[in-house]
Amino acid sequence: MARLFIALDFDGTITRRDTLHVIVERFGTRGLWAQLEPLLRSGEITIEEAMEREFASVRATPEEVLQVVLDEAGVRPGFGELVDWARSEDHRLAVLSNGFRRVIDAVLASAGLAHLPVSSHDAEFGADGCRLVWAERGVRCEHCERHCKRHDLHGMWEGEELVYVGDGISDRCVAPLADTIFARAGLAEYLAGEDVPFVPFDDFHDVLDHLRGPVASAA
Numbered sequence: 347m348a349r350l351f352i353a354l355d356f357d358g359t360i361t362r363r364d365t366l367h368v369i370v371e372r373f374g375t376r377g378l379w380a381q382l383e384p385l386l387r388s389g390e391i392t393i394e395e396a397m398e399r400e401f402a403s404v405r406a407t408p409e410e411v412l413q414v415v416l417d418e419a420g421v422r423p424g425f426g427e428l429v430d431w432a433r434s435e436d437h438r439l440a441v442l443s444n445g446f447r448r449v450i451d452a453v454l455a456s457a458g459l460a461h462l463p464v465s466s467h468d469a470e471f472g473a474d475g476c477r478l479v480w481a482e483r484g485v486r487c488e489h490c491e492r493h494c495k496r497h498d499l500h501g502m503w504e505g506e507e508l509v510y511v512g513d514g515i516s517d518r519c520v521a522p523l524a525d526t527i528f529a530r531a532g533l534a535e536y537l538a539g540e541d542v543p544f545v546p547f548d549d550f551h552d553v554l555d556h557l558r559g560p561v562a563s564a565a
């Protein structure tokens with residue numbers, strides 16, 4: 347079997363729920379996103395500005411944030427098995443996220459997976475509000491005109507056969523580069539509409555079964 351690079355989104359893909367939604371829902375200002383969305387849609391503010399305003403309303407200590415995230419957005423079943431399998435087969439695996447490093451690290455550490463490579467943004471939580479720390483993603487992507495995950499992928503991918511696993515809008519531009527795409531939720535709907543082939547998944551047992559399949563038949 348060819349060596350694989352397995353790139354995974356974090357929120358709603360590795361985790362059962364989107365940690366950003368969990369944090370805003372618990373600690374943010376109710377209804378704020380509804381006010382920001384028209385400005386976002388009309389182009390008055392960027393997605394980054396909308397997120398900065400939304401998270402400025404999140405007043406909680408890092409400890410409070412991580413406790414709620416660990417309670418409500420744990421790892422989707424089978425992820426540890428996928429990581430173990432990848433390591434035993436010498437495939438590489440990395441997390442490409444539009445979420446926050448300290449949240450990702452806490453969730454992965456709680457699952458015993460603190461060693462995975464992660465590229466993401468970060469956030470500084472505090473009782474006075476939360477400040478976002480954007481990752482350096484070079485120039486805007488020539489395909490989607492945003493600071494997109496393609497930049498992070500190209501920094502890590504060494505030309506192996508590419509597998510991408512995702513669920514959302516931030517995965518749309520990067521996922522079609524993969525030889526095999528696993529998709530759920532909004533990403534699955536988007537790819538179906540674009541006639542891009544993908545494998546649907548609910549948890550990582552589905553992903554692992556599919557990736558192992560060709561090995562067994564080729565042996």
Ligand SMILES: [Mg+2]
Pocket residue numbers: 355356357358359512513514
């Ligand atoms: Mg996601």
Ligand SMILES: [Zn+2]
Pocket residue numbers: 487488489490491492494495496519520
């Ligand atoms: Zn892009």
